[in-house]
Amino acid sequence: MRKRVIATLLSFVVALSLMPLSAYAATSSQTDASAYVDESATESATKSTHDERTSSDTGNNFSAEKSALSPKETPDNPTSSQKDAEQTPSEKTADTTDTSSLDAAAKGSMTSNNTATIQVTIKIVGQNKEGTTQYWASDESLEIQKGTSVAEVTERYLKSHNLTYTMTDGKLVSVTSPFENLTLSAQEDATTQTTIEWRLFVNGREVSQKTVDKTSLDANATLEWRYGIAGAAVPTEEQELILKPQASHPEVKPDWGGYPNGKNSAAVDALTPTGAVDVRWTIAPQMNGEMPFAVSDQVIVGNALYFARGNMLYKVDATTGDILKKVVLGGSISRTSRPIVAQGMMIVPTEDGRLSAFTLTELDCVWRSQMLLEYVATYQTLSSLTVSSDGSFVIAGFTKMLSESTSGILVCVSLTDGGISWLVRKAYGPHQPTGYYWSGAVAAGNRLMVGDESGNVTLFDSATGLVKAELALGAPVRTGIIPLPHTVDASIGDGTYVAVTKDGVLHVFSKCGDVLNKTGEVSFAQESFSTPTISGNRVFVGGTDTSSGEARACLSVINLETLTIEHTVYAGEGRVQSAPLVSKQDSGTYVYFTSTDGTGGVWRYKLGDSAGAVQIYTPEKQYQKGSSSSVICDAAGNLYYTNDSGVLFALVARKGTSDDTNKPDPADPPKPSDRKDVPDAVDEHQTEKRVNARQSDSTSGIQTQSTVKTTIDALSKQTEKSQKSTVEAPQKAASSSETSANADTQTSSLPMRTILGLTTISALAAIFSYLYIADKKDALNL
Numbered sequence: 001m002r003k004r005v006i007a008t009l010l011s012f013v014v015a016l017s018l019m020p021l022s023a024y025a026a027t028s029s030q031t032d033a034s035a036y037v038d039e040s041a042t043e044s045a046t047k048s049t050h051d052e053r054t055s056s057d058t059g060n061n062f063s064a065e066k067s068a069l070s071p072k073e074t075p076d077n078p079t080s081s082q083k084d085a086e087q088t089p090s091e092k093t094a095d096t097t098d099t100s101s102l103d104a105a106a107k108g109s110m111t112s113n114n115t116a117t118i119q120v121t122i123k124i125v126g127q128n129k130e131g132t133t134q135y136w137a138s139d140e141s142l143e144i145q146k147g148t149s150v151a152e153v154t155e156r157y158l159k160s161h162n163l164t165y166t167m168t169d170g171k172l173v174s175v176t177s178p179f180e181n182l183t184l185s186a187q188e189d190a191t192t193q194t195t196i197e198w199r200l201f202v203n204g205r206e207v208s209q210k211t212v213d214k215t216s217l218d219a220n221a222t223l224e225w226r227y228g229i230a231g232a233a234v235p236t237e238e239q240e241l242i243l244k245p246q247a248s249h250p251e252v253k254p255d256w257g258g259y260p261n262g263k264n265s266a267a268v269d270a271l272t273p274t275g276a277v278d279v280r281w282t283i284a285p286q287m288n289g290e291m292p293f294a295v296s297d298q299v300i301v302g303n304a305l306y307f308a309r310g311n312m313l314y315k316v317d318a319t320t321g322d323i324l325k326k327v328v329l330g331g332s333i334s335r336t337s338r339p340i341v342a343q344g345m346m347i348v349p350t351e352d353g354r355l356s357a358f359t360l361t362e363l364d365c366v367w368r369s370q371m372l373l374e375y376v377a378t379y380q381t382l383s384s385l386t387v388s389s390d391g392s393f394v395i396a397g398f399t400k401m402l403s404e405s406t407s408g409i410l411v412c413v414s415l416t417d418g419g420i421s422w423l424v425r426k427a428y429g430p431h432q433p434t435g436y437y438w439s440g441a442v443a444a445g446n447r448l449m450v451g452d453e454s455g456n457v458t459l460f461d462s463a464t465g466l467v468k469a470e471l472a473l474g475a476p477v478r479t480g481i482i483p484l485p486h487t488v489d490a491s492i493g494d495g496t497y498v499a500v501t502k503d504g505v506l507h508v509f510s511k512c513g514d515v516l517n518k519t520g521e522v523s524f525a526q527e528s529f530s531t532p533t534i535s536g537n538r539v540f541v542g543g544t545d546t547s548s549g550e551a552r553a554c555l556s557v558i559n560l561e562t563l564t565i566e567h568t569v570y571a572g573e574g575r576v577q578s579a580p581l582v583s584k585q586d587s588g589t590y591v592y593f594t595s596t597d598g599t600g601g602v603w604r605y606k607l608g609d610s611a612g613a614v615q616i617y618t619p620e621k622q623y624q625k626g627s628s629s630s631v632i633c634d635a636a637g638n639l640y641y642t643n644d645s646g647v648l649f650a651l652v653a654r655k656g657t658s659d660d661t662n663k664p665d666p667a668d669p670p671k672p673s674d675r676k677d678v679p680d681a682v683d684e685h686q687t688e689k690r691v692n693a694r695q696s697d698s699t700s701g702i703q704t705q706s707t708v709k710t711t712i713d714a715l716s717k718q719t720e721k722s723q724k725s726t727v728e729a730p731q732k733a734a735s736s737s738e739t740s741a742n743a744d745t746q747t748s749s750l751p752m753r754t755i756l757g758l759t760t761i762s763a764l765a766a767i768f769s770y771l772y773i774a775d776k777k778d779a780l781n782l
Contacts, residue, residue: 117143122157122223126177126184128243132330132368133235136178137161138246150200150207150215150223170213172198172225179245179417184227195230206231237363238312241330241356245417247364249344249357255635256300258340259384259531260579261480262442266533266630270637272583272590275657277602277616280638281321282623285646286310292646296337299346300634301360307648308337308348315363318634321650327363330356333381336628338440340385342394343415349381353398355413367418372398372409379409384440384480384531388412388448388462389493393421395448395462397436406453408435412465422465426452433476438529440480444493444511451477451499457509459516471509471516475501480531480579484560504528504543506558522563524556529628531579537561540591542576553595555580555605555613569605569612572597578630583637592639596626600643602651623647 119141126136140157151170158165164176166185174185175198186197200207201224207215209230226234260266285292286309296308305318311332315325331350339348345357345366355369383397394415399408411423426434433453441450448462453476459469479500488495496519499507504525509518525543532541539558544551545568553574557567574596581592589607594600601618618624627643634640639651 116146118146118217119220120144120153120217120223121221122153123225124158124163124175125224125226125242126175127227128177129180129182130371132241132243134177134179134243135246136175137163144217146218147216150202150212150217153217153223154225170215171209172200172212174198175225175227194232196228197230199226199228199230200224201226201234237327239328241328241365241368243366243368244364245366247359247362247366249359249366251344252301252341252360254299254301254341256298256632258299259297259338259440259480259630260482260533261340261384261386261440261531262483263387264340266531266579266632267535267582267584268633269585270583270633270635271585272581272592272633272637272639273604273616273651273653274585274587274590274606276654277639277651278654279617280319280650280652282650283316283321283323283648287646292644294333294335294337294644295629295642295646295648296333296339296348297630298632298640298642298648299339299341300632300640301341304360305634305640305650306339306346306360307642308333308339309646313346313348313358313363315360316648318638318640318650325363327358327365330354330365330368334378335380335382337381338384340387340394342387343391345415347385347394347415349383349385349396349398351378351381353379353409353411355385355394355396355418357415357418369411369413369418370420372411372420372423380437382438383436386441386443386448386450387415389443389445389490392416393462395441395450397439397441397450397452399435399437399453406433406435406437408437408452410436410441410450410460410465412462421463424460424465424467426454437476438478440531442481442483442497444483444488444497445491447493447511447514449481449497449511449516451479451481451501453477455501457481457499457516459511459514468514469516471518473499473501473505473507473518475503475505478502478529482532482534484534498532498534498539500528500530500532500541502527502529506532506539506541506563508560508563520563522558522565524558524565524568525554527575529575529577533580533582534560535582535584535589538566540580540582542578542580542593544575545570551575553597555591555593555603557607567607571595571603571613571615572599574598574626577628581631581633581639583633592631592633594627594629594631594641594643596628598624598626600625600627600645602631602639602641617649617651619643619645619647619649 120143121139121141123139124136126134128134137157138161140160142153142156144153149170151167154172155165155167158175161178163178164183166173166175174183176183184198186195188195197209200209200212202215203222228234257264287293288310293310298305298307300306300318303318304324305316307314307316308329311329312326313329314323316323329348329350331352331354333349334351337349339346341347341360345359348356348358350356353372357366357368358364359366379398379400382399386395387393388395392415393412395410395412397408397410399406408426409423410426412421413419414421426436435453436450437453439451439453441448443462444459446462447468448460449457450460451457451473455473455475455477457471457473457477458467459471460466461468477499481497481499484496484498488497492513494510494512496508496510499509501507503523504527505521505523507518508520509516524541526546528541528543530542532539534540537560539560540555541558542553542555545554546552551573553571553576555569555571555576556565558564559566571593572595576593576595578594583590583592591605591607591613593603593605595603599615599618600623601615603613604616605613623643623645625644627641629642631639631641637653640649642648
């Protein structure tokens with residue numbers, strides 16, 4: 001009996017010992033099984049999706065997996081991929097294939113095959129009478145039933161935009177422009193033996209006209225009808241001007257709206273640098289043979305800076321100097337150009353005598369002004385632009401350089417569509433120059449005033465261009481006309497104005513109705529092309545002083561109340577041609593300007609400083625060229641300018657410096673190469689690569705994660721700590737990982753061993769107690 005009891009107790013001890021171990025094993029098994037089920041489900045779902053896509057690929061409509069046409073592959077009809085492989089990038093043209101099976105969307109935008117509707121974006125791109133590519137309607141996103149034909153979608157789109165069209169068997173035959181009396185239809189060019197027609201592109205790939213009527217849509221897609229030569233490559237916006245009249249351009253308040261002209265003032269309250277400056281970034285020149293392309297004046301809106309160079313328009317990140325976007329201007333600039341911001345657009349004059357308007361967000365060209373009746377291959381685009389008082393027109397002056405004289409045209413262009421409202425031609429004769437060389441107009445109520453090469457200030461009716469009055473100043477006017485603040489009635493334009501003539505005289509005159517009267521003048525230099533800046537009761541204006549027998553660049557400060565010169569400071573040889581930037585701060589009034597002295601740097605003068613002007617920045621030697629460019633600033637006071645080297649510079653206040661106007665040494669200026677954090681002049685291709693790289697990093701960056709399989713035991717805090725450490729540091733070396741894994745195993749085993757030991761001891765104690773009691777009973781029985 002006792003042996004049976006002992007055997008039973010021993011069995012009970014073994015069972016107790018194995019129970020925790022069994023529970024532990026069951027928990028681990030359950031965890032592994034759960035992980036296996038999740039992986040299997042994922043693999044099954046992936047395989048199911050792949051099977052669905054593969055099945056869809058076998059159909060004759062638009063699939064969501066392929067990214068090219070899928071014709072039958074025969075020796076006479078190679079696939080698109082074969083064609084691409086046989087062609088070099090420069091030889092590739094738009095791919096035309098006789099098929100009705102085509103890719104309709106990228107994987108990321110594909111619609112499930114079980115969805116009844118899909119999204120289709122459609123656009124139509126025609127041409128104007130000049131042959132310039134032009135969007136004829138805004139892009140539209142439509143929700144349609146799967147399997148809808150391209151022809152049905154096209155008709156729905158054209159009707160919604162009230163376009164007149166003709167379709168035959170699903171093929172777009174002709175469309176009439178919504179902007180002018182022009183109908184484009186298929187035609188043969190006998191000279192080039194090419195066909196010009198309405199071409200269909202689906203997801204960027206051309207579809208043969210032979211199969212358009214058989215083409216249906218089975219997944220999200222982008223459709224484009226474009227008029228052009230069949231099979232020809234489609235130019236990009238960096239290769240061809242594309243007009244987009246429907247582009248949105250909401251009104252904005254620019255930080256710097258353009259060259260000073262009355263509405264745009266060069267007097268600011270931004271905290272410009274009062275001490276030393278550093279280069280923030282530079283954009284390297286683009287060469288035109290041995291000469292660099294000129295850089296236009298810049299405009300600033302928010303954190304974006306805009307400028308034109310050659311035949312391109314650029315949008316730049318003002319903080320980094322990265323080129324965000326560039327598009328074709330449609331024309332070009334050879335020396336300089338003075339863009340302006342109006343109605344949420346950047347208006348740029350080009351040397352063919354035309355203006356182009358671009359949106360500030362995407363640089364879409366909303367319109368391009370009409371060609372001048374008197375066509376000249378090259379005009380000077382040196383005049384500043386002016387917006388009419390009612391904000392509906394922009395006025396531009398162009399100068400035609402002749403062997404013995406100059407002539408010019410003043411044109412008024414609608415900001416709505418670029419149509420010419422009126423234009424005035426300045427007649428010329430031998431040694432009788434006219435035109436608008438470096439000059440600029442000012443809006444005065446419903447009137448407009450502008451100076452010219454003949455030495456007159458002319459008052460025009462801004463609505464008709466009719467001359468209302470003239471005021472002779474005695475020398476060519478090569479500057480803008482600036483109103484005196486607080487003296488002009490904005491509604492009618494009556495008040496006091498100033499203008500500068502080439503002989504270095506500041507003229508003060510008044511407008512009262514249609515009468516112009518001169519009220520005073522002061523001579524400050526022997527020559528001046530500088531548009532004055534007015535701050536308080538002072539005029540700041542640049543010029544050339546030859547009184548000492550040498551041509552010295554000078555800046556003069558003139559008191560408007562007394563018409564006397566308060567200060568004159570010098571900036572090397574040459575002339576100050578820029579419009580001075582004046583910043584009035586608590587510590588004083590600071591003036592920034594450039595000079596044609598040959599160093600191509602930036603000068604600063606603190607009003608009243610006996611030491612005069614100091615050069616706060618000098619470019620590196622290869623970029624030391626004279627400058628007629630004005631220094632501009634953004635809302636934060638950072639400076640921007642260019643010089644004749646074709647480099648665009650951005651300058652910032654050096655950190656930790658205060659007002660030390662007279663401390664910088666022009667002989668030892670800060671240079672880009674002296675700073676590790678600021679590169680030398682950056683090539684535009686490099687900046688574009690940096691932008692693309694950042695975009696790539698932000699959209700397709702891959703984060704490596706480590707999955708650590710652990711067993712959590714509630715009785716072991718040390719195990720939890722080890723697991724946390726493993727998750728937070730997934731990139732440790734393999735040997736370290738193995739050591740950690742071993743430590744985790746040992747640590748995880750400690751609670752289990754404790755339980756097994758305690759269970760065994762308890763069972764053995766029970767056995768010994770039983771045996772002891774049994775022995776006592778036996779003794780008593782005896």
